Amino acid sequence: MRSISEMAGQELLWTQPAAFQREHELRAGDDVVAILKFQRxxxxxxxxxxxxxxFKRQGFWQPRVTVRTAGSDADLATFHPRWVGGGTLEFPDGHAQRLSSANFWQSEWVWQENEKPLIRIKGRHGLIKANGAVEIAPDAANIPDTALLVLLAWYLILLHAEDSAAATSVSAAAASSS
Known part of the structure; x- marks a missing residue:
């Protein structure tokens, strides 16, 4: 795999190779540059x-997403969502990155540093598959966490879509039973 940081300025696409499977590939043309696979x-x-x-979502009253190096039990970073969408990824050394929705429909998300967009991800969710486009600003190529931010954003977008679908199903069921 090639480094995601090297991909600044190139078109990257998140794809879901198989319908109904929770595995996603980030592609630069025909090359796979990252894989996100839900375990359970x-x-x-x-x-x-x-x-x-x-990545793992934890907590109910104070939800968060923990980020760990694979095989480790120690948190590398913690994402704290805001109730209006987006949130902040905090690292133990004190630095943080902010993720926010770029539009009302929450179909486009942006990692920002000092109000400057670094990574933009546009998600498109169909009935059985999800895909999205990734834009990495040239300034993001110099940030050591670029790959982590791209993967975590897609993870969060997928969780958001699943949560929205579940809420819609519950609302539809409640409406049909009344």
Whole structure:
């Protein structure tokens, strides 16, 4: 696999090779540059040339997503969502990255640093497959966490889509029973 940081300025696409399977590939043309695979529930394995991590949503009243180096029990970073969408990824050394929705429909998400967009991801979700486009700004190529941010954003977008679908199903069921 090639480094995601080297892909700044190139078109990258998230694809879901098989319908109904929770495995996604980030592609630069025909090359796979990253893989995100859900193991069970919200636990996912994220792999790129730049690193190998696991992501897991935890908590109910104060939800968060933990990021760990694969095979480790120590948190590398923690994503704290905001109730209006987006959130902040905090590292133990104190630095943080902010993820926010770029539009009302929450179909486009942006990692920002000092109000400057670094990585933009546009998700498209069909009935049985999800895909998306990734834009990496030239400034993001110099950030050591670029690959982690790209993979974590897609993970969060997928969780958001699953949560929205579940809420819609519950609402539809409640409406049909009344």
């Amino acid at each position: 529930g919200s636990l996912a394995d994220a792999e790129a040339a730049d690193g190998h991590w696991t």
